[in-house]
Amino acid sequence: MSDTLINRRTMLLGSMFMGAGVQALASTGGAGDWPSRPIRLVLAGSAGAGGDIFARLIATPLGKVLKQPVVVDAKPGANGLIACDTVAKSAGDGYTLLFAPSSSILINPVIHPKMPYNAEKDLVPVTQVGAAGILLMTNPNTGFKNLADMVAYAKKNPGKLAYGSWGTGSSGHLAMEGIKAHYGLDMPHVPYKTLMSEVTDLIGNNISVAFTDIASPVQHMRSGKLVALGQTGSQRWPATQDVPTLAEQGYKFEADGWYGVFAPAGTPQEIIDRLNTEINRIQKTDEVRAQIESQNMVVPPARTAKQFAASIQKDAAIWQGLAKVTDLKDK
Numbered sequence: 001m002s003d004t005l006i007n008r009r010t011m012l013l014g015s016m017f018m019g020a021g022v023q024a025l026a027s028t029g030g031a032g033d034w035p036s037r038p039i040r041l042v043l044a045g046s047a048g049a050g051g052d053i054f055a056r057l058i059a060t061p062l063g064k065v066l067k068q069p070v071v072v073d074a075k076p077g078a079n080g081l082i083a084c085d086t087v088a089k090s091a092g093d094g095y096t097l098l099f100a101p102s103s104s105i106l107i108n109p110v111i112h113p114k115m116p117y118n119a120e121k122d123l124v125p126v127t128q129v130g131a132a133g134i135l136l137m138t139n140p141n142t143g144f145k146n147l148a149d150m151v152a153y154a155k156k157n158p159g160k161l162a163y164g165s166w167g168t169g170s171s172g173h174l175a176m177e178g179i180k181a182h183y184g185l186d187m188p189h190v191p192y193k194t195l196m197s198e199v200t201d202l203i204g205n206n207i208s209v210a211f212t213d214i215a216s217p218v219q220h221m222r223s224g225k226l227v228a229l230g231q232t233g234s235q236r237w238p239a240t241q242d243v244p245t246l247a248e249q250g251y252k253f254e255a256d257g258w259y260g261v262f263a264p265a266g267t268p269q270e271i272i273d274r275l276n277t278e279i280n281r282i283q284k285t286d287e288v289r290a291q292i293e294s295q296n297m298v299v300p301p302a303r304t305a306k307q308f309a310a311s312i313q314k315d316a317a318i319w320q321g322l323a324k325v326t327d328l329k330d331k
Helices: 001-024 050-066 078-088 102-106 147-156 171-183 194-201 218-222 269-284 285-294 305-326
Strands: 039-041 070-072 095-101 123-134 135-138 163-165 190-192 208-214 227-231 257-264
Touching: 039 050, 039 078, 050 070, 050 095, 050 123, 050 269, 050 285, 070 135, 078 095, 078 102, 078 123, 095 102, 095 123, 102 171, 102 257, 102 305, 123 135, 123 269, 123 305, 135 147, 135 194, 147 171, 163 171, 163 194, 171 190, 171 208, 171 305, 190 257, 194 208, 257 269, 269 285, 269 305
Parallel strands: 039 070, 039 095, 163 190, 163 208
Antiparallel strands: 095 257, 123 257, 135 208, 135 227
8 A cells, every 4th residue: 555545544544533523513503402301322343342341331321411311222243334424424413423443543444444433524523432452362371471472473483473452443453463464464354344253263262362452351251261461652651550561572563443423523512512511521420430450440530522533533543554554455
């Protein structure tokens, strides 16, 4: 993929949030009696995985404060494209929202030649939920204890050590492609439709190593069914304090991941601001903060919707750089 094409897509990604924000500001009608019926929170991920846990941590208290149920609707597959497309093509009335990992928002528009929705204008950032990295996991039968062990084996056995991720274009896919490029490794990629199926295959030793989200494998680490080789991000995360970061092991990769809430373009700004305020407040409560940290993430600084949009543009630049190195694209 050419640098020009990647740069153009990343510029489009930035303009997506700025343009969508303008649209939201311009749409001020229809919010007076909102919400008067249940709200659908479309999850870009599978039921039972980390994203589902975090979505429900927010949905339940949000429903209480809004006095209407917030129903989580999981739509896994294609690194979140299915869920994002569903919300992008929904009415901007405040009754359909998106809960998506950063990879679905940051990476898909860069690597996919043809997006099913218009990335320039169809989704409006509402707020960030949590911050963390991702985990590099292995089955105990490999005997790997750290990144160096995996790299050494892969160098001696080119093409024999396959790795998994939760889909083409996921942050796990891109992170491992970066490792491969850095160390000169030949490791085939096995994309899974869902995180849960990936973790299940890791436990069953049907695949030896994989990048996963930060939360789903923690219980299996504690039971000894899986071993963490490292974690990405700017710090060691709450439930994996004994696992060194990849940067600590010599591979500098400190981009943090997150979940975000988004609305269809055209959603009244009054609704965007109300959701932003309430979700930020919910994350700061002692109960929800403790639950977020128990799932191996931290609560991010409270940001307005515009500030969240600006932070997305900065994160996009990091992933764009990695996309250039790996020449990752949808094939």
